[in-house]
Amino acid sequence: MNAEIIAVGSELLTAERIDTNSLYLTAQLNDLGVEVTAKAVIGDDRERLAGAVRAALGRSPIVILSGGLGPTEDDVTREAVALALDRKLEFHPEIVAQIEERFARMKRRMSEINRRQAFVIEGAQVLPNDRGTAPGQWVEESGGVAILLPGPPHELKAMFERQCLQRLRRIVPAVVIRTLLLRVTGMPESDLDQLISPVYKKYVNPVTTILAGNGDLQVHLRARCATVGEAETLLAEVGAPIEALLGDKIYSRDGDALEVVVGELLHKAHATVAVAESLTGGMIGERLSSVPGSSRYFLGGFITYSDAMKIELLGVDPELLAHFGAVSRETAEAMAAGARRRANSTYALAVTGVAGPETPGDRAPVGTVYVGLADAEKAVSFHRQFLGDRPRIRAFTAQMAIDLLRRKLLGRP
Amino acid sequence: MNAEIIAVGSELLTAERIDTNSLYLTAQLNDLGVEVTAKAVIGDDRERLAGAVRAALGRSPIVILSGGLGPTEDDVTREAVALALDRKLEFHPEIVAQIEERFARMKRRMSEINRRQAFVIEGAQVLPNDRGTAPGQWVEESGGVAILLPGPPHELKAMFERQCLQRLRRIVPAVVIRTLLLRVTGMPESDLDQLISPVYKKYVNPVTTILAGNGDLQVHLRARCATVGEAETLLAEVGAPIEALLGDKIYSRDGDALEVVVGELLHKAHATVAVAESLTGGMIGERLSSVPGSSRYFLGGFITYSDAMKIELLGVDPELLAHFGAVSRETAEAMAAGARRRANSTYALAVTGVAGPETPGDRAPVGTVYVGLADAEKAVSFHRQFLGDRPRIRAFTAQMAIDLLRRKLLGRP
Numbered sequence: 001m002n003a004e005i006i007a008v009g010s011e012l013l014t015a016e017r018i019d020t021n022s023l024y025l026t027a028q029l030n031d032l033g034v035e036v037t038a039k040a041v042i043g044d045d046r047e048r049l050a051g052a053v054r055a056a057l058g059r060s061p062i063v064i065l066s067g068g069l070g071p072t073e074d075d076v077t078r079e080a081v082a083l084a085l086d087r088k089l090e091f092h093p094e095i096v097a098q099i100e101e102r103f104a105r106m107k108r109r110m111s112e113i114n115r116r117q118a119f120v121i122e123g124a125q126v127l128p129n130d131r132g133t134a135p136g137q138w139v140e141e142s143g144g145v146a147i148l149l150p151g152p153p154h155e156l157k158a159m160f161e162r163q164c165l166q167r168l169r170r171i172v173p174a175v176v177i178r179t180l181l182l183r184v185t186g187m188p189e190s191d192l193d194q195l196i197s198p199v200y201k202k203y204v205n206p207v208t209t210i211l212a213g214n215g216d217l218q219v220h221l222r223a224r225c226a227t228v229g230e231a232e233t234l235l236a237e238v239g240a241p242i243e244a245l246l247g248d249k250i251y252s253r254d255g256d257a258l259e260v261v262v263g264e265l266l267h268k269a270h271a272t273v274a275v276a277e278s279l280t281g282g283m284i285g286e287r288l289s290s291v292p293g294s295s296r297y298f299l300g301g302f303i304t305y306s307d308a309m310k311i312e313l314l315g316v317d318p319e320l321l322a323h324f325g326a327v328s329r330e331t332a333e334a335m336a337a338g339a340r341r342r343a344n345s346t347y348a349l350a351v352t353g354v355a356g357p358e359t360p361g362d363r364a365p366v367g368t369v370y371v372g373l374a375d376a377e378k379a380v381s382f383h384r385q386f387l388g389d390r391p392r393i394r395a396f397t398a399q400m401a402i403d404l405l406r407r408k409l410l411g412r413p
Numbered sequence: 414m415n416a417e418i419i420a421v422g423s424e425l426l427t428a429e430r431i432d433t434n435s436l437y438l439t440a441q442l443n444d445l446g447v448e449v450t451a452k453a454v455i456g457d458d459r460e461r462l463a464g465a466v467r468a469a470l471g472r473s474p475i476v477i478l479s480g481g482l483g484p485t486e487d488d489v490t491r492e493a494v495a496l497a498l499d500r501k502l503e504f505h506p507e508i509v510a511q512i513e514e515r516f517a518r519m520k521r522r523m524s525e526i527n528r529r530q531a532f533v534i535e536g537a538q539v540l541p542n543d544r545g546t547a548p549g550q551w552v553e554e555s556g557g558v559a560i561l562l563p564g565p566p567h568e569l570k571a572m573f574e575r576q577c578l579q580r581l582r583r584i585v586p587a588v589v590i591r592t593l594l595l596r597v598t599g600m601p602e603s604d605l606d607q608l609i610s611p612v613y614k615k616y617v618n619p620v621t622t623i624l625a626g627n628g629d630l631q632v633h634l635r636a637r638c639a640t641v642g643e644a645e646t647l648l649a650e651v652g653a654p655i656e657a658l659l660g661d662k663i664y665s666r667d668g669d670a671l672e673v674v675v676g677e678l679l680h681k682a683h684a685t686v687a688v689a690e691s692l693t694g695g696m697i698g699e700r701l702s703s704v705p706g707s708s709r710y711f712l713g714g715f716i717t718y719s720d721a722m723k724i725e726l727l728g729v730d731p732e733l734l735a736h737f738g739a740v741s742r743e744t745a746e747a748m749a750a751g752a753r754r755r756a757n758s759t760y761a762l763a764v765t766g767v768a769g770p771e772t773p774g775d776r777a778p779v780g781t782v783y784v785g786l787a788d789a790e791k792a793v794s795f796h797r798q799f800l801g802d803r804p805r806i807r808a809f810t811a812q813m814a815i816d817l818l819r820r821k822l823l824g825r826p
Contacts, residue, residue, distance in 0.1 A: 013449045015440035016624055016633065018431065027428035036426045038461065039454040048451065048472070055468065059461070211429055220429065275695075275716065281702025282688075282695025285716040289694025292770050292803060300718035300726070303688065303698040309713040309756060313726075343722060357705050390705060 001172050002037045003029050004056040008068035008077050010043035021066045021156050033175025049080035061144040067151030069134035071113040087122040099133045127163040131155045175224050178231035180239045183252040184217040185403050199241045214395035248412050258402050259287045265409040266297035274343030275301035276335040276350035283398040299343050314338030327352050327364045333379035336372030348374045349401045355390045367393050371401045414585050415450045416442050417469040421481035421490050423456035434479045434569050446588025462493035474557040480564030482547035484526040498554055500535040512546045540576040544568045588637050591644035593652045596665040597630040598816050612654045627808035661825050671815050672700045678822040679710035687756030688714035689748040689763035696811040712756050727751030740765050740777045746792035749785030761787045762814045768803045780806050784814045
């Protein structure tokens with residue numbers, strides 16, 4: 001079964017804003033086994049929107065509209081859908097009473113213009129809105145349905161889940177969808193695709209999608225079957241050889257982010273970590289501390305942007321710095337050892353490198369990165385040469401450093 | 414003059430991907446004085462796409478398509494537009510030669526399937542692609558034009574700028590567009606809108622848009638006029654009262670980010686800064702160091718997530734910590750003073766607070782934040798109570814801290 005999504009609002013046709021409700025709606029529809037075959041964004045123009053609704057209902061049995069249900073003259077979705085279906089709008093005084101009550105709870109008076117929100121398309125079911133004033137509408141027409149939802153995402157999501165899911169299940173043929181999500185790091189996207197495409201290209205079902213950003217990769221497999229058993233068997237059949245090919249490059253199978261996985265490994269090992277950051281300037285600490293409860297294993301660290309800070313805060317030997325340079329294997333190891341000693345942590349991660357855009361003096365070229373990792377016994381280091389601009393080099397460095405700690409905790413350096 | 418944009422590709426109809434080429438194209442079209450009245454995303458379906466193209470050309474004189482120009486069976490844009498216009502596709506051997514040459518430069522052989530990319534719609538102008546194999550096409554039809562561009566953003570942008578801008582200027586009535594961008598911080602979006610809407614609501618031209626995220630606000634004014642002089646006069650007329658209302662809440666008028674503005678102020682004052690971060694875990698350092706050349710004024714700092722780190726790294730008095738608690742005005746000031754002393758910097762920023770989701774022990778409620786700011790004379794502190802989840806509280810805290818330093822450097826506490 002197919003669906004189309006229409007986002008309504010002239011602000012969504014500017015260079016600054018984008019419709020993201022359709023991503024949420026697509027995920028929900030896909031989970032029901034419904035494919036989205038077209039999306040559109042239409043401005044606050046009644047005739048144009050009516051034309052788009054008429055065309056969409058001619059092609060697809062489910063058409064979801066988001067936005068344009070507010071109280072102002074610009075909010076034309078009710079009128080446009082009524083026009084498209086050639087139906088009247090009917091005034092529902094009980095909706096006005098509900099909106100008045102909502103305002104009263106906030107100790108405010110309802111504006112007269114809110115009465116516009118009480119007009120319902122002839123024959124439509126009203127979808128109550130717990131989170132705002134605009135009710136939604138469910139309008140059936142010759143085997144199809146137009147669903148009118150409010151634009152604010154938290155209102156749209158609540159209304160979809162509470163009012164639309166059950167109704168849609170009644171009209172959509174039962175399909176079971178199961179997904180497998182592998183999160184992967186430590187290889188370029190092109191290598192990942194080359195490695196696993198001989199497996200997944202043999203299958204139209206499950207559908208495989210690869211997403212990549214800043215060294216973090218996601219492999220999504222989505223199976224659509226008649227039963228849970230079939231879907232799980234299919235995912236196992238396709239997933240197993242992919243997992244075997246990727247091995248410990250896979251860091252999570254449940255959607256958890258890398259910093260969450262590392263946090264759990266640290267917590268289980270009753271271990272703590274500190275950081276010493278040069279080119280990343282705090283990015284690694286920011287990621288580790290983004291996890292709720294991270295204070296159990298993340299002690300903190302040092303942002304040693306200048307050489308003086310490396311010497312004073314981490315106790316890096318000035319002669320070592322002068323001899324090997326700030327961007328070197330030796331400095332990365334000395335930073336890690338110093339951070340661990342001063343923070344009194346089980347492990348320490350240290351990064352030093354050149355993020356660009358310029359290479360100061362006679363230092364290493366832009367993209368040169370050393371990551372140091374210290375435990376009680378010794379400090380080791382890893383070298384990478386990254387390509388790209390400053391934000392990309394910093395993000396890849398943080399990702400690599402956190403992954404090195406994961407490998408250390410798994411005993412796989 | 415109006416335009417519509419159609420993004421082609423089934424991958425853009427999944428829950429994971431979104432068309433962003435249309436944002437770039439909208440900005441470019443707006444700069445030419447062209448409004449975008451509708452956008453669509455269509456999957457790799459020849460008939461469906463042909464229908465969308467026909468309908469769009471019936472409504473708007475400019476229709477831009479992105480994507481679907483690759484060499485595979487899934488790439489249907491050429492065929493769909495030919496079908497929509499009822500024209501033939503013609504094979505251009507010179508395009509094959511160009512693609513072969515491109516492969517040869519990369520020491521690779523062209524695949525046979527790339528020959529598909531050499532088909533050109535009857536009567537179309539070929540738009541060369543410097544950055545990929547897929548040439549674009551410019552197809553005029555009874556006063557309108559369909560423009561076929563490749564999907565990869567860097568290919569699309571280069572082709573649009575080099576091949577389309579001049580051609581569009583010839584068919585679009587001359588309009589001058591000038592914009593004013595004010596970047597603002599230190600107030601909620603709703604307060605900003607309430608304050609300035611009495612000014613901007615009086616004008617349809619310029620168009621005013623407010624964008625907000627994590628405490629950072631942007632006010633965009635876009636004036637469309639016949640001459641540069643008119644546009645600038647209009648922007649000054651509307652901009653001046655808005656600027657007067659916002660005062661020093663405006664931190665930049667040229668698009669620069671807050672950390673860039675603060676960096677310039679520090680550099681001009683020959684001053685340096687260090688940070689001591691608790692709940693933000695490195696986020697402030699990460700932002701300050703994201704600016705190229707920030708090593709001139711950002712020395713680094715301390716991520717003191719645990720109490721022990723606050724005592725050992727910053728020299729915060731353990732009795733003060735025990736008496737007032739880690740989340741207190743006194744601790745924020747002691748952290749700032751300690752960071753400044755140990756980093757030997759002109760200024761230091763320190764933050765402590767509760768990012769949630771839980772309040773450990775009997776500490777302050779989630780969202781309680783203290784920011785300390787130290788110079789050679791003294792340390793002062795500021796208190797805020799933020800609402801929201803952990804990422805939001807952390808981001809608002811970092812924004813507030815960096816803005817406090819800006820105000821200090823401007824002598825406006």
